[in-house]
Amino acid sequence: MVNKAHISTEDLNLWFGENHVLKDVNFPVYDKKVTAMIGPSGCGKSTLLRCFNRMNDLIPETKIKGKVLLNGNNIYAPKTDITEVRTKVGMVFQKPNPFPKSVFKNVAFGLSVRGEKKNKIDEIVEKSLRNAWLWDEVKDRLNSSAFSLSGGQQQRLCIARALANDPDIILLDEPTSALDPQSTAKIEELCLELKKQVTILIVTHNIAQAGRISDYTAFMYLGEMVEFDETQRMFTIPKDKRTEAYLSGVFG
Amino acid sequence: MNRRKIFEFTGVNLLRFFILITGIFLLVFLYVIFSRGGKVVSWEFLTQAPRKYMTEGGIYPAIVGTFWLTVISMLLALPLGIFTAIFLTSYAKPAWLVRIVRVAINTLAGVPSIIYGLFGLTVFVRIFHFDVSILSGSLTLGVLALPVIINASEEALRSVPRDFREASLALGATERQTILRILLPTALPNILTGTIISIGRVAGETAPILFTAATFYTRMLPSSVMDEVMALPYHIYALLTEGSHAEKQVPIAYGTAVVLMAMVLIISALAIVIRYNIRKKRKW
Numbered sequence: 415m416v417n418k419a420h421i422s423t424e425d426l427n428l429w430f431g432e433n434h435v436l437k438d439v440n441f442p443v444y445d446k447k448v449t450a451m452i453g454p455s456g457c458g459k460s461t462l463l464r465c466f467n468r469m470n471d472l473i474p475e476t477k478i479k480g481k482v483l484l485n486g487n488n489i490y491a492p493k494t495d496i497t498e499v500r501t502k503v504g505m506v507f508q509k510p511n512p513f514p515k516s517v518f519k520n521v522a523f524g525l526s527v528r529g530e531k532k533n534k535i536d537e538i539v540e541k542s543l544r545n546a547w548l549w550d551e552v553k554d555r556l557n558s559s560a561f562s563l564s565g566g567q568q569q570r571l572c573i574a575r576a577l578a579n580d581p582d583i584i585l586l587d588e589p590t591s592a593l594d595p596q597s598t599a600k601i602e603e604l605c606l607e608l609k610k611q612v613t614i615l616i617v618t619h620n621i622a623q624a625g626r627i628s629d630y631t632a633f634m635y636l637g638e639m640v641e642f643d644e645t646q647r648m649f650t651i652p653k654d655k656r657t658e659a660y661l662s663g664v665f666g
Numbered sequence: 667m668n669r670r671k672i673f674e675f676t677g678v679n680l681l682r683f684f685i686l687i688t689g690i691f692l693l694v695f696l697y698v699i700f701s702r703g704g705k706v707v708s709w710e711f712l713t714q715a716p717r718k719y720m721t722e723g724g725i726y727p728a729i730v731g732t733f734w735l736t737v738i739s740m741l742l743a744l745p746l747g748i749f750t751a752i753f754l755t756s757y758a759k760p761a762w763l764v765r766i767v768r769v770a771i772n773t774l775a776g777v778p779s780i781i782y783g784l785f786g787l788t789v790f791v792r793i794f795h796f797d798v799s800i801l802s803g804s805l806t807l808g809v810l811a812l813p814v815i816i817n818a819s820e821e822a823l824r825s826v827p828r829d830f831r832e833a834s835l836a837l838g839a840t841e842r843q844t845i846l847r848i849l850l851p852t853a854l855p856n857i858l859t860g861t862i863i864s865i866g867r868v869a870g871e872t873a874p875i876l877f878t879a880a881t882f883y884t885r886m887l888p889s890s891v892m893d894e895v896m897a898l899p900y901h902i903y904a905l906l907t908e909g910s911h912a913e914k915q916v917p918i919a920y921g922t923a924v925v926l927m928a929m930v931l932i933i934s935a936l937a938i939v940i941r942y943n944i945r946k947k948r949k950w
Contacts, residue, residue, distance in 0.1 A: 467836060501838035511829035514852055524837040527847065572833070579838060 566597025803879020
């Protein structure tokens with residue numbers, strides 16, 4: 415099976431001050447697939463995720479070496495327009511974090527900061543909410559506060575907000591860890607639906623979740639990419655002893 | 667009773683006692699002011715100019731003067747204070763510059779208000795030649811209110827959850843757009859309630875306007891910001907230290923105090939109402 419890598423890293427190293435957090439990471443994320451990153455707490459998987467839309471730039475004393483290639487272009491090249499990178503690479507956070515604005519304005523935010531036209535915004539907001547399976551639940555209250563939605567709805571709103579930018583890839587940072595099982599199931603199904611149109615990279619603490627929704631899985635341990643493979647294969651015959659130990663719950 | 671319970675008992679009752687003392691002070695304070703000044707306040711008192719060397723008539727020019735001094739000083743200090751707070755919370759580089767700015771702010775906050783008066787006299791009245799005027803007084807009061815406004819704004823901006831900022835940047839917004847569209851609107855209600863407190867302070871200050879804006883007596887209302895004005899706190903001071911009809915002037919001074927306190931209380935009450943409504947609406 416041949417797949418095109420949509421985004422990939424080349425010898426990526428990252429330091430927070432003296433702390434060497436990511437070590438020589440080489441990692442492909444394939445087009446229109448769900449890729450899961452698993453590993454114990456503090457292994458650097460969230461940090462790696464945040465390298466893909468340069469969110470680590472916000473943390474002072476961060477040093478990065480190596481490349482992150484998005485459609486072949488290194489996003490850490492000096493002349494990169496970060497806002498453009500972040501438009502193409504959407505992100506959904508661990509805790510649902512809608513803005514204290516209306517449902518509509520939340521979804522329209524990315525469009526309005528780029529000065530999109532009003533009628534176009536209306537159209538895209540509806541489409542994005544439909545794609546995030548939220549339209550039927552909120553179509554009658556687009557102007558009420560996003561905080562009036564349930565936690566699961568808020569997280570789907572955040573997905574809709576990211577989709578409105580028409581991204582190539584969406585990064586999900588443990589998107590269901592703050593949600594109840596039902597809302598979690600809905601978001602997992604949604605991921606499977608969304609991969610038809612967008613590449614998905616998801617960090618998860620939940621091994622079963624990775625098994626349920628991902629095509630590829632990356633196992634990270636102490637800042638290293640220990641193993642990367644098709645999920646099916648890794649979950650049946652892990653190559654590395656550490657992967658095997660983690661998958662069987664020896665540590666975590 | 668064992669020792670722990672005795673400690674508990676005396677401790678709690680000691681605290682009750684202290685609260686009681688504070689409460690009594692406040693009540694005595696209000697009683698002294700209102701019992702002496704309450705009778706003086708009338709519609710004429712609020713709407714007429716003083717007459718016969720301030721022994722009769724009202725305090726209307728002083729109310730107008732304090733109103734303009736407060737409004738203009740806030741118009742000058744609010745934007746400056748909010749922008750400084752934005753710089754401190756969002757850009758804040760390099761570190762040494764931030765440290766200097768912060769030391770400067772805290773020093774300003776601790777300076778006695780009479781020194782602001784001297785500063786205003788030298789800088790605004792003399793060097794800038796604004797003379798004794800509403801403008802000089804408002805600028806001086808504005809500088810006085812600045813540290814309070816900066817600190818309140820900074821606190822309000824910092825209390826905006828980091829998630830909002832990250833979400834905005836992750837959607838491709840620039841730093842500036844994030845500040846204008848997310849940080850400021852979210853923090854604004856808190857900034858405003860924080861700064862309303864400083865309005866009360868500004869309205870009541872005497873020393874900063876002593877040499878910069880206030881005049882002892884004028885029947886005229888100000889026609890521009892370059893006019894000198896009467897002001898409530900200074901009027902109280904003048905009534906008690908100038909003139910030769912103490913028996914008539916002292917009640918007017920208490921009446922003026924009642925009006926000034928009522929103004930400040932109304933402003934504070936407004937702040938409480940706004941804050942209450944925000945807390946009710948806030949959900950993060």
